[in-house]
Amino acid sequence: MLDEAHMAAGVEPAWVESTTDRDAPYGTYGGLTIFEAAAREQPQQQQALGYLPADDEWRAPNIFEDVTPAGRPAPGSLGLEAGGAALPEHTAWFFYLQRLCNHCTYPACLAACPRKAIYKRPEDGVVLIDQERCRGYRKCVEACPYKKSMYRPTTRVSEKCVACYPRLEGTDPASDGVPMETRCMAACPGRIRLQGLVPIAADGSWADDPQNPVTFLVRHEQVALPLYPQFGTEPNGFYIPPRWAPRPYLRQMFGPGVDAAIARYRAPSRQLLAVLQLFRASQKVIFRFEIEEGPKVFETEIDGKPWAMYDDTVIGFDKKGREVARLSVEEPVHERPAPHPNSI
Numbered sequence: 001m002l003d004e005a006h007m008a009a010g011v012e013p014a015w016v017e018s019t020t021d022r023d024a025p026y027g028t029y030g031g032l033t034i035f036e037a038a039a040r041e042q043p044q045q046q047q048a049l050g051y052l053p054a055d056d057e058w059r060a061p062n063i064f065e066d067v068t069p070a071g072r073p074a075p076g077s078l079g080l081e082a083g084g085a086a087l088p089e090h091t092a093w094f095f096y097l098q099r100l101c102n103h104c105t106y107p108a109c110l111a112a113c114p115r116k117a118i119y120k121r122p123e124d125g126v127v128l129i130d131q132e133r134c135r136g137y138r139k140c141v142e143a144c145p146y147k148k149s150m151y152r153p154t155t156r157v158s159e160k161c162v163a164c165y166p167r168l169e170g171t172d173p174a175s176d177g178v179p180m181e182t183r184c185m186a187a188c189p190g191r192i193r194l195q196g197l198v199p200i201a202a203d204g205s206w207a208d209d210p211q212n213p214v215t216f217l218v219r220h221e222q223v224a225l226p227l228y229p230q231f232g233t234e235p236n237g238f239y240i241p242p243r244w245a246p247r248p249y250l251r252q253m254f255g256p257g258v259d260a261a262i263a264r265y266r267a268p269s270r271q272l273l274a275v276l277q278l279f280r281a282s283q284k285v286i287f288r289f290e291i292e293e294g295p296k297v298f299e300t301e302i303d304g305k306p307w308a309m310y311d312d313t314v315i316g317f318d319k320k321g322r323e324v325a326r327l328s329v330e331e332p333v334h335e336r337p338a339p340h341p342n343s344i
Contacts, residue, residue, distance in 0.1 A: 001049055005037035013230065017256040023205070025222035026229045026255030033232025034108055034145055047111035050142035058150075097253075098192070100184060101148040101161035102227065102235030103127045109160070112143030124197060125236060126163040134158055145231045168197070168285070170319075178319045179285040191280035197287065197319075211288045213275055213316070214238075221272050223264045225254040240265055267302040273329055274314040281325035286316035297330050 006013050013031025021028070032040065034049040041049065103120075107127050110118040117133035118140060120126070129140070129149070134157040140149040141158060149160045164182035166172050172180055180186070181195035196214030199207040209215050217224045217238070224238035241250050241258050243266065250258045268276065274291045294311035301307065309329065316325035 001051060002032065002034065002037055005032055005041055005049065009037075009040050015230075015251075015256045022208075022219045022222075024229075025218070025261075026225050026257040029230045029232075029255070031230060033230065034143075035106075035111065035232055046139075046143075048108040048143040050108070050112065050139075050144075052138060052142040053147065097227075097239070099146060099148070099227070100237060101127065101163070102146060102233070102237040103161075103163055104236060105234035106232065108143040108145060108231070108233055109140035109149050112139040113137075114139060121165075124163075124165070124168055126165050126168065127160070128162055128165070129158055129160055131155075131157045131159075145228065145233065146235070174283075176284075178322075181283050181285055185280070186283045188280060194279045195285050197285055209288075211290070213278055213286055213289050216271075216275055216289075221264055221269065221275075222257060223261045223268075223272065225257055225261055227253060229255050263303070267305065267307050270308075270310055270312065273309065274312045277314050277327040277329060278316050278325060281316060281327055282318075284318045284324040286325065287319050288317045288321070290315045290317075294328070 002013070009032065011032055013029075016028040016030060035047065038046050038049040103125055104127065105125070107118065107120060110120060110127060113134075114137060115133050115135055117130045117135075119128060119130065121128065136151060136156040136158060138151045138158060140160070141147070141151050149158050151158050164172075164180075167175060167180040167182060170177045170179050174180070179197060181193075185193040185195045194213060194217075196212065198212055198215050199209050201207040206215060206219065208219070210220050214224075217240075224240050226235045226238055229235070239254065241254050241261055243262055247258060254261075264272065271291060275289060278286055278289060292313040292315065294313060296308050297311045298309040299306065311328055311330040313326060313328050315323055318324045
């Protein structure tokens with residue numbers, strides 16, 4: 001739909017690549033956002049360009065996605081590449097993205113709701129639906145480009161992720177009075193998620209706090225990028241792009257900052273490598289980190305440049321300044337005693 005809007009308007013949806021702008025590490029988008037496209041296509045009728053999926057699309061949301069860029073794998077190949085696989089990208093690849101409500105700075109669901117039942121909390125940016133006001137018009141389902149608002153026919157209202165706001169408020173019984181990570185963060189067995197709350201300046205923008213892990217990853221190292229920033233919603237979920245998926249596909253999803261982000265992830269700076277250890281290190285939201293330097297333990301070449309790893313220690317602190325995590329870059333090795341070699 002965005003492609004059609006651009007062609008009708010005669011606008012080229014091009015990116016201006018820039019990784020020096022701390023506020024926009026993914027570059028600057030020169031095309032139409034979903035809000036601008038809606039204003040051109042249907043003036044005064046809808047606030048965001050949207051699409052309402054049919055029931056069969058909800059039943060199989062990944063259909064046709066897990067195939068090679070050139071089409072389906074050859075019959076009998078089991079999806080394997082005849083010539084083997086090699087980085088920087090695979091020909092046949094699977095990329096299942098962990099999508100969640102992005103609690104956008106400019107939520108399309110909020111803009112589209114005719115009942116004004118959707119609101120964004122000023123204290124933490126969580127986007128919620130007042131189900132007393134909702135009448136189930138499904139305009140939020142249509143407008144959300146990430147498809148994270150869903151209509152429940154049994155109650156005839158829309159629902160969405162609530163960001164586990166009692167945990168963020170510190171009112172959960174296990175929170176000890178400080179913000180906790182949401183359940184999807186805390187329950188992740190792969191330890192691939194990190195929850196954060198960034199300080200906000202007087203004008204509503206992110207305050208520059210390089211000791212906040214999210215600010216550091218997104219704004220300073222620029223290794224974590226938003227999903228489809230060209231939509232114009234300014235999503236607040238960020239992803240470190242995978243190295244093995246085709247780069248044009250990743251640039252479409254995360255903008256032109258992908259190449260720089262992957263390069264930084266492949267050869268992380270000493271500080272970045274330490275901060276990456278904080279992922280899933282604590283159920284408490286980490287507001288500040290410190291790094292204690294350790295000895296050099298490894299050195300090699302990455303992309304033709306020298307790179308060294310240091311056994312630094314990273315320390316995470318909660319909202320009250322209490323230490324909640326302490327990890328070393330080099331993981332310790334524990335050897336079980338002989339009488340119980342296979343015990344857990």
